[in-house]
Amino acid sequence: MIQARDLFKSFGPRVALAGVNISVETGEFVTLVGPNGAGKTTLLRILATLTRPTSGAVQIAGLDPARAGSEARRRIGFLSHQTLLYDDLSAEQNLRFYARMYDLDAAAARVDDLLERVGLAARREDLVRTLSRGMHQRLALARSVLHRPQVLLLDEPYTGLDPQAAQALTDLLVELVGEGGTILLTTHNLERGLALGRRVVMLARGRVVCDKPRDSIDPATFGEAYQALATK
Amino acid sequence: MGNENVERVRRPWQDASGIALAALSGVAMCGALGMVFLYAPREVTMGDVQRIFYFHVASAWVGFFAFFVTFLAGVGYLVRGERSWDILALSSVEIGLTFITMTVVTGSLWARPVWGSYWTWEPRLTISAVQLLIYVAYRMLRAAIDSPERRARFAAVYGSVAFVTVPLSWFAIRWWRTIHPDVLTGGEGMTITPRMSHTLLVSLAAFTLLYATLLWQRVRLERAADALAHLRARLEVNRLSS
Amino acid sequence: MRFFLKVWAILVKDMAAELHTREMISAMLVFSILALLIFSFALDLRGATARAAAPGVLWATVAFAGTLGLSRSLAREQQAGCMDGLLLAPVDRSAIFFGKALGNAILMGLVEVVLLPLFSALFGVPLLRPGVLLVTALGTLGYAAVGTLLAAIAVNTRAREVMLPIMLLPLAIPALIASVRATGVLVEGGALGYAMGWVRLLVVYDLVIVAVALLTFGYVLEE
Numbered sequence: 189m190i191q192a193r194d195l196f197k198s199f200g201p202r203v204a205l206a207g208v209n210i211s212v213e214t215g216e217f218v219t220l221v222g223p224n225g226a227g228k229t230t231l232l233r234i235l236a237t238l239t240r241p242t243s244g245a246v247q248i249a250g251l252d253p254a255r256a257g258s259e260a261r262r263r264i265g266f267l268s269h270q271t272l273l274y275d276d277l278s279a280e281q282n283l284r285f286y287a288r289m290y291d292l293d294a295a296a297a298r299v300d301d302l303l304e305r306v307g308l309a310a311r312r313e314d315l316v317r318t319l320s321r322g323m324h325q326r327l328a329l330a331r332s333v334l335h336r337p338q339v340l341l342l343d344e345p346y347t348g349l350d351p352q353a354a355q356a357l358t359d360l361l362v363e364l365v366g367e368g369g370t371i372l373l374t375t376h377n378l379e380r381g382l383a384l385g386r387r388v389v390m391l392a393r394g395r396v397v398c399d400k401p402r403d404s405i406d407p408a409t410f411g412e413a414y415q416a417l418a419t420k
Numbered sequence: 421m422g423n424e425n426v427e428r429v430r431r432p433w434q435d436a437s438g439i440a441l442a443a444l445s446g447v448a449m450c451g452a453l454g455m456v457f458l459y460a461p462r463e464v465t466m467g468d469v470q471r472i473f474y475f476h477v478a479s480a481w482v483g484f485f486a487f488f489v490t491f492l493a494g495v496g497y498l499v500r501g502e503r504s505w506d507i508l509a510l511s512s513v514e515i516g517l518t519f520i521t522m523t524v525v526t527g528s529l530w531a532r533p534v535w536g537s538y539w540t541w542e543p544r545l546t547i548s549a550v551q552l553l554i555y556v557a558y559r560m561l562r563a564a565i566d567s568p569e570r571r572a573r574f575a576a577v578y579g580s581v582a583f584v585t586v587p588l589s590w591f592a593i594r595w596w597r598t599i600h601p602d603v604l605t606g607g608e609g610m611t612i613t614p615r616m617s618h619t620l621l622v623s624l625a626a627f628t629l630l631y632a633t634l635l636w637q638r639v640r641l642e643r644a645a646d647a648l649a650h651l652r653a654r655l656e657v658n659r660l661s662s
Numbered sequence: 663m664r665f666f667l668k669v670w671a672i673l674v675k676d677m678a679a680e681l682h683t684r685e686m687i688s689a690m691l692v693f694s695i696l697a698l699l700i701f702s703f704a705l706d707l708r709g710a711t712a713r714a715a716a717p718g719v720l721w722a723t724v725a726f727a728g729t730l731g732l733s734r735s736l737a738r739e740q741q742a743g744c745m746d747g748l749l750l751a752p753v754d755r756s757a758i759f760f761g762k763a764l765g766n767a768i769l770m771g772l773v774e775v776v777l778l779p780l781f782s783a784l785f786g787v788p789l790l791r792p793g794v795l796l797v798t799a800l801g802t803l804g805y806a807a808v809g810t811l812l813a814a815i816a817v818n819t820r821a822r823e824v825m826l827p828i829m830l831l832p833l834a835i836p837a838l839i840a841s842v843r844a845t846g847v848l849v850e851g852g853a854l855g856y857a858m859g860w861v862r863l864l865v866v867y868d869l870v871i872v873a874v875a876l877l878t879f880g881y882v883l884e885e
Contacts, residue, residue, distance in 0.1 A: 240885075271742045588867050
């Protein structure tokens with residue numbers, strides 16, 4: 189479902205990704221961990237078609253984003269610590285707008301359903317500006333799954349969430365995996381990374397340094413290795 | 421990768437070409453100067469001050485040509501994405517800015533004795549002033565962007581849009597001036613003889629050669645700066661991983 | 663068809679957001695009235711002087727007020743990474759351009775709806791004629807088009823509010839001259855025929871700008 193081969197990305201003289209190979213099967217939940225500056229966000233943005241790699245090949249849902257950009261985008265959902273929501277529009281207006289951008293049929297019904305599922309039906313007409321951070325993230329999640337994407341990419345989605353909102357997010361993700369979605373989530377919080385994904389990939393300084401099923405990882409040694417990389 | 425950059429900067433045939441160009445434009449400039457002051461006749465209406473015309477028109481031509489080069493280089497960058505196109509664009513802007521400033525200054529100096537005022541809204545002078553402002557805006561844009569790749573891309577887009585509006589500005593200004601002719605400008609008032617045409621052509625050629633010489637050197641300078649930056653970056657990487 | 667629906671949706675979104683806050687339109691209106699006052703004092707606009715200067719003062723005001731709206735319109739997409747939201751969706755980059763440019767043109771138009779009668783009354787010039795309205799529309803569309811493209815660039819630079827007017831005004835000269843001249847001819851009682859040359863220039867300018875914007879907008883948006 190997601191395939192990246194020999195991905196390089198440099199911003200001028202700075203190299204963000206130095207040959208990343210990663211592949212995620214349909215229905216897998218993979219967490220990507222790594223210290224700040226490891227290249228997690230860059231990798232996710234390339235997979236989300238927001239940036240083009242300097243070199244390397246990417247395949248999402250069987251499509252090459254460089255060639256079939258529009259089609260690929262229909263199948264990808266993206267959630268980051270930025271909400272991608274318009275402050276001056278209501279929750280409902282935001283979702284209706286994105287529904288139009290994704291050419292959704294029966295948009296109104298879908299929007300209503302999602303507002304229910306994320307528990308924002310009561311606040312649907314309130315401007316996003318007036319919602320709390322936790323509600324922002326819930327609405328952003330609704331936005332990212334509005335078009336029923338086959339792949340969900342999440343970049344540090346737990347940033348700034350209180351425990352209650354974090355639990356709500358986790359519940360929603362579990363539900364999505366249950367429905368057959370593929371999820372790639374990044375975090376710099378090691379415990380969460382080990383708890384969530386069935387497979388864990390560690391990225392450091394633009395390279396994949398570890399890629400194993402969660403069950404075969406010993407948390408202690410993993411934690412030490414992570415610390416070593418983070419402080420280097 | 422780094423080694424090639426260093427060697428490219430030191431290639432002897434590049435040095436030789438640079439010297440040859442400089443020599444050629446030196447000769448052409450001397451020729452032009454000679455013709456302007458000795459060969460071209462004294463103009464009937466304006467007198468000797470008219471001789472500034474040869475430098476004024478020549479630098480106006482170079483100013484516009486440099487803009488055209490920047491436009492092409494920008495399009496080249498957008499299509500190919502290679503740094504060499506961007507280097508050409510930024511070098512041409514720097515040199516073009518110098519020449520267009522000369523155009524405006526010489527135009528102003530010429531206007532004073534002939535028309536009694538340091539500025540006239542004469543179309544060519546006005547369009548040169550507009551180009552000057554665009555050049556300056558282009559430079560300011562480049563200075564206001566940190567990422568090198570974005571800088572090149574945005575500058576290329578701005579250069580393209582800007583260049584495309586220049587002919588339209590030219591027409592607009594010309595029609596504006598013909599419908600409302602100024603008592604001050606009232607046309608050029610200059611009679612052109614064959615000897616003056618010859619002088620003008622030589623002057624144009626000399627200025628174009630000078631532009632080419634300066635462009636060549638500026639491009640080489642930027643390439644050397646790039647090579648230096650790469651070497652520095654590699655040094656930094658080596659230092660960090662040891 | 664879906665293309666136009668998306669352009670429309672982007673346009674509606676911008677109008678809805680503006681309706682909720684009204685911050686851009688009020689800023690543009692207040693600025694315009696202040697500019698009008700300053701011009702009146704600075705140039706001592708009365709009687710015949712006022713009538714002759716009216717088209718110029720109008721367009722100078724519109725141009726400067728326009729930059730306020732243009733900056734803000736693109737800055738709104740930068741908040742909370744909204745531009746990413748648009749780029750993530752299967753939306754043609756040109757649809758984004760048209761949606762935003764039309765939105766900006768409409769906002770400028772709303773300001774002009776207030777300014778034109780105001781100028782007519784204050785300066786004693788008949789600005790509410792079909793010819794003048796046509797010229798105003800053409801000039802506004804061209805200005806909004808080039809302004810949207812440049813604002814998309816400016817919003818990504820360090821000194822964004824300052825960069826936009828510096829980049830925009832030299833490029834808007836053909837539209838400004840043509841609009842002012844055509845309006846001038848029309849208010850002096852000339853028929854539309856006399857102003858046709860200027861109108862033609864405006865149309866060419868608009869078409870050229872839109873063509874260049876369509877070709878280059880994608881390059882501005884990409885990361």
